[in-house]
Amino acid sequence: MTTIGFIGLGVMGAPMAVNLATAGFDVVGYNRTPSKVEPLVAAGGRKVSSAAAAASGSDVVITMLPDSPDVERVLLEEGGVFDVATAGTLVIDMSTIRPDLSRQLAQAGGDRGLRVLDAPVSGGEQGAIDGKLSIMVGGDADSFAAAKPVLDVMGATVVHVGPAGSGQTVKAANQLIVAGAIELVSEALVFLEAHSVDRERAVEVLAGGLAGNAILNRKAAAMLAGDFTPGFRVDLHHKDLGIVTAAAREAGVAIPLGALAATLMGSLRAQGHGSLDHSALLVQIEQLSGRSASN
């Protein structure tokens, strides 16, 4: 049986690990806050008390952590994953981190005989629960083929997009589009309210045409209800947009709408809304338009 060490059982990681256990994999979970391993244990997984213990003796190690420094520490620290994993182990980082760091980690892991992939995801908590994430994978083709049966349990769309770091680059593009789309939907919703249009019906018809997008389908109803329970927090999207703007700047790519969306997301966070769902961009457009918050 394939043993999978799963490190990082947060909002996304927990349901992903549960799905792997349910699919019959031997899943060994570690999380800094130990109570978060309980759903995995309930699904038949095992609980360990360190990242190294999750990696020891595992065929596959998956990391799902908040930010670049977390991944760097867990993989590279003295006695960390790269020290204890045996040659040939697949190390799949599914966190959203800097593409340049993913390339460095692939190099450092390769030097030790490990097979390292960057495989960030999109689709949110519901996608993680349903096993229907989009997974964008960077790394070599053989490692991707080896990882595919594991990734298919967690994702509905699992695509190899290029060499190490490419998964993170595509995820950065994803986060640019998502932030911009939330902002556009927010602007449209405030515009419609100001003109006294039935917004529920408007969302229905907007979703059916060329304006159709996943934000209208999955988030507009909660936005209209003023429900900004995360979901995906402003804090994390703000972090991701820092990656996007830095990577665009390094490559000399102009992202006018992306950069403006990043500014607005940063402003929302600066006003104390970092722990709301990213769809709370609506609140800011309401403020900027002198309108009270939804409901």
Next chain:
Amino acid sequence: MTTIGFIGLGVMGAPMAVNLATAGFDVVGYNRTPSKVEPLVAAGGRKVSSAAAAASGSDVVITMLPDSPDVERVLLEEGGVFDVATAGTLVIDMSTIRPDLSRQLAQAGGDRGLRVLDAPVSGGEQGAIDGKLSIMVGGDADSFAAAKPVLDVMGATVVHVGPAGSGQTVKAANQLIVAGAIELVSEALVFLEAHSVDRERAVEVLAGGLAGNAILNRKAAAMLAGDFTPGFRVDLHHKDLGIVTAAAREAGVAIPLGALAATLMGSLRAQGHGSLDHSALLVQIEQLSGRSASN
């Protein structure tokens, strides 16, 4: 048999009128350039030589014209549609025009006993050909109910969104989201190219997650091929974004991304690209990023 006068048989109007004729309606078509009525005639419709002739004796009159002044002239001029249509006639303007003009036309038509609806569409030429447009309808509920069997032939999503003008308001919101979404996809595509990612595969995975939108589904392939054959011309989207920004300004609504997208669309047009498909926003991001055009 219901007779429908159809005025304006352009890229969108022609296939819409053809679908009505094919569905068994008696369709009487007028277009300023007479040759454009031929597809309707081939589908069993009739050709007349003036807007008034299309409206005379028709139970329903549909206008599908480029801009506000065109609609105003055809409906209100001496001997125009409002002069010759008999009381009770349904006048359905499916053009994209200013919401305030739609309200005025509904009032003026109502004063003469006509039932006027604003019913702009989204979905592009392909949606028109397939009879799968999204149609957003403003006007009173009885007139909407009377028009529904006709609109259902042309649209897959036909929604009554509110009183006169509401259809145009929702269409304005639609055009805001579409312009912004094309721009976001353009920024993402240039970003991915600059980082040497396989863009076809990236589009596949982006379309499957929270970044998913109709632009990725329907336009990204042509954009990657550098094919900007309209479709929907920059000139027309620029006109629509003028409606959006004016209507937002009047209502005091902040549309930061929408306004920036309008600026970029205007710039694209000012550089001589008005007759390209609106997805040519990609060309501008390539220029701004110092990269040669696609292909």
